[in-house]
Amino acid sequence: xxxxxxxxxxxxxxxxxxxxxxxxTIDDGEFVVFVGPSGCGKSTLLRMIAGLEDLTAxxxxxxxxxxxxxxxxxxxLAMVFQSYALxxxxxxxxxxxxxxxMAGVDEATQNAKIDAAAKSLNLTDYLDRKxxxxxxxxxxxxxxxxxxxxxxxxxxxDEPLSNLDxxxxxxxxxxxxxLHKKLETTMIYVTxxxxxxxxxxxxxxxxxxxxxxxxxxxxxxYHAPRNKFVAGFIGSPKMNLIEGPEAAKHDATTIxxxxxxxxxxxxxxxxxxxxxxxEHLGSDTFIHVxxxxxxxxxxxxxxxxxxxxxxxxxxxxxxADQIHRFDAQGLRxx
Amino acid sequence: MAIVAETSKFSxxxxxxxxxxxALIFFFPIFWMVLTSFKTDADAVKPEFLFSFTPTLENYAxxxxxxxxxxxxxxxxxxxxxxxxxxxxxxxxxxxxMAFNPSRGTKDILMWxxxxxxxxxxxxxxxxxFLAKGLGIYDTHxxxxxxxxxxxxxxxxxxxFTYFKDIPKDIIEAGKMDGLNTWGEVREILxxxxxxxxxxxxxxxFIFCWNEAYWTVRLTTIDAATLSKLIEGNRAPEGLFFGxxxxxxxxxxxxxxxxxxxxxxxLVQGLTFGAVK
Ligand SMILES: Nc1ncnc2c1ncn2[C@@H]1O[C@H](COP(=O)(O)OP(=O)(O)O)[C@@H](O)[C@H]1O
Ligand SMILES: [Mg+2]
Numbered sequence: 001x002x003x004x005x006x007x008x009x010x011x012x013x014x015x016x017x018x019x020x021x022x023x024x025t026i027d028d029g030e031f032v033v034f035v036g037p038s039g040c041g042k043s044t045l046l047r048m049i050a051g052l053e054d055l056t057a058x059x060x061x062x063x064x065x066x067x068x069x070x071x072x073x074x075x076x077l078a079m080v081f082q083s084y085a086l087x088x089x090x091x092x093x094x095x096x097x098x099x100x101x102m103a104g105v106d107e108a109t110q111n112a113k114i115d116a117a118a119k120s121l122n123l124t125d126y127l128d129r130k131x132x133x134x135x136x137x138x139x140x141x142x143x144x145x146x147x148x149x150x151x152x153x154x155x156x157x158d159e160p161l162s163n164l165d166x167x168x169x170x171x172x173x174x175x176x177x178x179l180h181k182k183l184e185t186t187m188i189y190v191t192x193x194x195x196x197x198x199x200x201x202x203x204x205x206x207x208x209x210x211x212x213x214x215x216x217x218x219x220x221x222y223h224a225p226r227n228k229f230v231a232g233f234i235g236s237p238k239m240n241l242i243e244g245p246e247a248a249k250h251d252a253t254t255i256x257x258x259x260x261x262x263x264x265x266x267x268x269x270x271x272x273x274x275x276x277x278x279e280h281l282g283s284d285t286f287i288h289v290x291x292x293x294x295x296x297x298x299x300x301x302x303x304x305x306x307x308x309x310x311x312x313x314x315x316x317x318x319x320a321d322q323i324h325r326f327d328a329q330g331l332r333x334x
Numbered sequence: 335m336a337i338v339a340e341t342s343k344f345s346x347x348x349x350x351x352x353x354x355x356x357a358l359i360f361f362f363p364i365f366w367m368v369l370t371s372f373k374t375d376a377d378a379v380k381p382e383f384l385f386s387f388t389p390t391l392e393n394y395a396x397x398x399x400x401x402x403x404x405x406x407x408x409x410x411x412x413x414x415x416x417x418x419x420x421x422x423x424x425x426x427x428x429x430x431x432m433a434f435n436p437s438r439g440t441k442d443i444l445m446w447x448x449x450x451x452x453x454x455x456x457x458x459x460x461x462x463x464f465l466a467k468g469l470g471i472y473d474t475h476x477x478x479x480x481x482x483x484x485x486x487x488x489x490x491x492x493x494x495f496t497y498f499k500d501i502p503k504d505i506i507e508a509g510k511m512d513g514l515n516t517w518g519e520v521r522e523i524l525x526x527x528x529x530x531x532x533x534x535x536x537x538x539x540f541i542f543c544w545n546e547a548y549w550t551v552r553l554t555t556i557d558a559a560t561l562s563k564l565i566e567g568n569r570a571p572e573g574l575f576f577g578x579x580x581x582x583x584x585x586x587x588x589x590x591x592x593x594x595x596x597x598x599x600x601l602v603q604g605l606t607f608g609a610v611k
Contacts, residue, residue: 014438050511051510052507052510052511071510071515072507072510072511073510073511073512073513073514077511078511079507079508079511081504081507081508082504083502083504085502085504085505085507085508086505086508087505087508087509087522087523088505088527089526089527098512099511099512099513102512102513102514102518103513146508146512150512
């Protein structure tokens, strides 16, 4: 079981309130992603759940039990760090065995679990090596192995893939998702990368300056961002946000239109602009459009490969039912 | 690249010559001392006879028979070893706390500790003597051990602190998640990972204790007197007997030179404050 409830959780460092009082419930078995720009307090929040950081005020419950004053190892949670945090002086086997040794698990059980974890993580051949002799991806697997054998109530990941190169990152992302499907254990995953959030999460928690901007499924956030910040943060390329008279036509202070909800034409359309740079991905083309008079640079995403030469005049038309409207406070107008 | 090639030709010869030169200059007094210790007091005062003399062990025999060398040596061992251990027992937790759970005041505390080294020892000599006598601990091992420990604590904590700082905080926190209490963190992570640093710190502290003279000479008479006191006692009332003095000095610095010789690598690491990794 791993139902985690935060009640009015608050963190102040010196005289900076990094996390203003915050409520959040994470259901058993959920894959929850905390996402937000760097420095918004994601790690701090995760570390408070882990017990590595004291709460200034508020309470944390795990499965109905108040653990606010419980030390990290007694909370039944396992954490995977960005830096892997393996014990450099111990072999892979000893690293994975470590939490079990601390818990007084007998040696036969330890070995059985190490072998099972090593097999599922492709580490069998490396059990006698030291962490220093492994690649980044392998180290991260060892860190995950060390977490798995504890059979925790929940896994906590703090940007676990940030130190890996792009190709490996995609692979490890899938492995972690597979792991979640297999174990059905609660996972809390911190990242600043909204693509990771969108692809992995059952539930995304968008944070900015320690404040929860929105909680919802990836598609909820995509289709109905609660405010301008979430609208701009979720989705890639970013949503185009337009202010001024064009927005006023829609009875809004700001309107937003995602790049994929614009169609282009060489001859006619709602808005006119000039092609800047076109990025050809093969499957898609991103065209950056200047001089629309609406905003600095508008981005359009067209399926497939189309020709767009620098300086060409181009017409853009938004799908009417895909326009997001925001009021003067930046909040979504239903 | 070209610069490296040019300088390397020069440095291949110049550096070794310079290094040997400097080393010999530093080594010469020690060499002289050892040589003198095998001379009679009469031969010793004639510098023109640097090499021409009849070697004698008389000074060493005299030292062990009349001056009770072994008692002083035993006191030196007892106080230096105990003080070093005590310093580590206090210093390791201290440095651990400051490295991994720093508070706002940590930087200031470190500076304050270092600043105590700036106080001239002479300024607190008489208070210390009155205090020791008042407490009835003058000329005891306990007093010498405490004083040596207090003298060395600042530098020991600084050194340990810099070594511990090199250990990523995440590893300690992973240990916390995996079930370690504070003592467990020290035992399972800190000591294994900082072993080299702790050893070189201990070595340096031991050498400082062994060589300490200002306090050990002034706070002891007989019972807790160390080798420093023995040397000091030999420049005594009858005048200077260089042969005897040299023998005593040689016997006093001998153990530490041998120790230092075998632990060179550790020492260099210790003295460069972990810069060499
Ligand atoms: N131990 C600390 N002392 C003071 N400020 C801290 C401490 N840890 C984090 N902070 C501050 O709290 C804010 C949030 O940090 P963090 O949770 O690490 O952000 P994120 O993980 O989202 O990048 C940052 O502004 C950071 O500087
Ligand atoms: Mg972080």
